[in-house]
Amino acid sequence: xxxxxxxxxxxxxxFTYKAAVADVQLQILDGEWEIDQYGDRPQSCDSDGYRFRxxxxxxxxxxxxxxxxxAAERIGAWLDENGWTDITARTYTDGITDIVVEARNPDxxxxxxxxxxxxxxxxxxGTIYADSTCQPGDSHTIASAMLPKDSAQATPRALLEHPADxxxxxYNDDGTPRYWPDN
Numbered sequence: 001x002x003x004x005x006x007x008x009x010x011x012x013x014x015f016t017y018k019a020a021v022a023d024v025q026l027q028i029l030d031g032e033w034e035i036d037q038y039g040d041r042p043q044s045c046d047s048d049g050y051r052f053r054x055x056x057x058x059x060x061x062x063x064x065x066x067x068x069x070x071a072a073e074r075i076g077a078w079l080d081e082n083g084w085t086d087i088t089a090r091t092y093t094d095g096i097t098d099i100v101v102e103a104r105n106p107d108x109x110x111x112x113x114x115x116x117x118x119x120x121x122x123x124x125x126g127t128i129y130a131d132s133t134c135q136p137g138d139s140h141t142i143a144s145a146m147l148p149k150d151s152a153q154a155t156p157r158a159l160l161e162h163p164a165d166x167x168x169x170x171y172n173d174d175g176t177p178r179y180w181p182d183n
Contacts, residue, residue, distance in 0.1 A: 006137045007145040011169045013109045014040055014052055015180050017132045020108035021054065022163035024115065027078050028071075028126045029058050032160040039130070040146070040169045042139035050139035051111070052132040057125060059160070064124040068099040068117045071126075075115055079103045084113070109133045146170030 001009070018039060025033060039054025064071060072089040079087050084103040091099055101115040114129040146169065148154055153175030168177035 001137070003141050003145060007142055007170075010042060010050065010135070010137065010142045011178075013132060013135055014169045015167055017052060017109045017130070018054070018167040020105055020110055021056075021113065021128060021130045022167075023082070024075070024079070024113065025056060025128060025163040027075055028115070028128075029062055030163075031062075032059060032162050033057060033128075034059055035157065035159060035161055038157050040167075042142045044139045045134035048138065049134040049136050050142060051134045053130070055127065055129045056161075057127045060123050062124060062126065064117065064119055064126070068097055068119055071117050072099040072101050072115075075101050076103075079113075083107065106133055109135070148175040149173045150175065 021039075033056040036055040036057060037053055039052050041052070042050035043053060045051045066074075076087050076089055079101070084105045087101070087103045089099060089101045091097075098116060098118045101117075103113045104111060105113065109132045110130055111133045112129075112131045116125075116127040116129070118125040118127070148171040154171050155176050157177070166179045168179045170178045172178055
């Protein structure tokens with residue numbers, strides 16, 4: 001596979017992965033989420049593969065609708081109805097009110113999705129972590145192809161993003177993010 005084909009494949013995997021996570025986000029909050037890990041930096045996995053990792057958190061003004069257990073049941077049911085597998089819900093330990101929902105969706109290139117629901121006295125937090133499936137290809141080749149010609153020109157990523165915002169993957173030569181379906 002050529003480097004250009006590998007980049008195109010990684011971009012398609014990334015956009016499919018991000019779209020599936022965005023659908024889950026919308027079940028929790030149809031609004032802007034804080035970005036911790038954007039999810040387009042390829043990381044090595046296995047001996048000759050790459051994967052992506054992303055995380056999003058609800059903003060401080062978000063409040064849980066109901067109890068964490070009710071939210072976990074609702075999210076779990078939605079995941080089940082929408083083709084996700086290996087769905088589990090658990091707490092950390094007795095006395096901790098946080099609920100964690102985990103699931104997989106290999107068809108959408110998601111090896112592990114974790115939704116952490118944490119109620120608080122002043123505000124609640126919903127956090128989503130997602131790891132893509134391991135794909136064949138060199139993460140360094142993909143990462144190099146993502147950079148603009150002058151990496152100092154790379155536009156910084158936004159700190160907030162709505163799940164319906166178009167995802168980006170890498171940069172154009174002028175340093176602007178590459179959005180779908182743009183080249």
